[in-house]
Amino acid sequence: xxxxxxxxxxxxxxxxxxxxxxxxxxxxxxxxxxxxxxxxxxxxxxxxxxxxxxxxxxxxxxxxxxxxxxxxxxxxxxxxxxxxxxxxxxxxxxxxxxxxxxxxxxxxxxxxxxxxxxxxxxxxxxxxxxxxxxxxxxxxxxxxxx
Amino acid sequence: xxxxxxxxxxxxxxxxxxxxxxxxxxxxxxxxxxxxxxxxxxxxxxxxxxxxxxxxxxxxxxxxxxxxxxxxxxxxxxxxxxxxxxxxxxxxxxxxxxxxxxxxxxxxxxxxxxxxxxxxxxxxxxxxxxxxxxxxxxxxxxxxxx
Numbered sequence: 001x002x003x004x005x006x007x008x009x010x011x012x013x014x015x016x017x018x019x020x021x022x023x024x025x026x027x028x029x030x031x032x033x034x035x036x037x038x039x040x041x042x043x044x045x046x047x048x049x050x051x052x053x054x055x056x057x058x059x060x061x062x063x064x065x066x067x068x069x070x071x072x073x074x075x076x077x078x079x080x081x082x083x084x085x086x087x088x089x090x091x092x093x094x095x096x097x098x099x100x101x102x103x104x105x106x107x108x109x110x111x112x113x114x115x116x117x118x119x120x121x122x123x124x125x126x127x128x129x130x131x132x133x134x135x136x137x138x139x140x141x142x143x144x145x146x
Numbered sequence: 147x148x149x150x151x152x153x154x155x156x157x158x159x160x161x162x163x164x165x166x167x168x169x170x171x172x173x174x175x176x177x178x179x180x181x182x183x184x185x186x187x188x189x190x191x192x193x194x195x196x197x198x199x200x201x202x203x204x205x206x207x208x209x210x211x212x213x214x215x216x217x218x219x220x221x222x223x224x225x226x227x228x229x230x231x232x233x234x235x236x237x238x239x240x241x242x243x244x245x246x247x248x249x250x251x252x253x254x255x256x257x258x259x260x261x262x263x264x265x266x267x268x269x270x271x272x273x274x275x276x277x278x279x280x281x282x283x284x285x286x287x288x289x290x291x292x
Contacts, residue, residue, distance in 0.1 A: 021275045024258050024279065025279060025283070028279060081280055100284050112170050128277065129170050130275050131281060132274035135272045136228070137175070
């Protein structure tokens with residue numbers, strides 16, 4: 001897969017993991033005119049990308065340096081580790097930050113307890129479980145859907 | 147499993163699915179002095195409950211009416227369908243609402259596209275993916291962790 005040089009002029013985002021979360025992020029970014037590369041080990045997961053998705057896909061293991069190099073990780077403005085595996089997410093996020101020098105790196109955290117630990121490593125983390133907790137327990141008044 | 151009658155004086159909550167999300171909800175509710183019953187088909191998932199969890203667990207398929215009856219669903223103040231399967235969540239939520247008359251029913255939505263559809267059925271839905279999207283793309287200023 002070859003990423004054209006000209007996309008570096010737009011915001012360049014790499015998303016690892018094309019499950020429900022990763023594909024939703026990638027679709028949203030693509031719709032917002034960002035240049036997006038999505039990496040997943042299973043090419044079938046790319047079926048979750050919308051018909052309008054204008055980014056690139058790489059079938060491969062993002063834990064391999066060669067795969068991140070193919071994705072031109074050093075050029076990324078934002079790197080999002082959104083697989084369902086916490087250890088993989090934080091490992092790749094650290095590589096993106098330290099080895100490739102990506103200025104903004106975010107890792108998904110599946111197990112809420114790990115969020116504070118990872119934060120100490122200088123990686124921004126997002127835990128969808130923690131974020132959604134209040135919405136399960138206390139519905140926003142006047143809005144039946146979130 | 148037998149749920150003692152006296153717990154009905156506190157807020158009584160049933161949580162279906164004891165994965166990362168369900169267990170986190172159950173632990174939080176239990177710590178907040180709610181009476182909680184967690185239902186899961188796989189007893190091993192109850193390992194995710196904290197040592198302080200003071201609620202009850204039922205190993206069984208919440209899609210079976212007998213299981214929901216064992217959980218005393220008719221007495222519940224809040225019913226949360228938090229499994230990883232959208233179809234199951236919305237089916238059980240409808241049963242809890244229509245058959246057992248639970249006043250507040252919430253279903254987790256895994257695939258963001260389904261949220262608006264389910265909302266039309268009168269079931270409150272929460273989609274952790276949608277809720278976390280902004281946090282992945284735009285970090286809250288001054289806070290590196292969410």
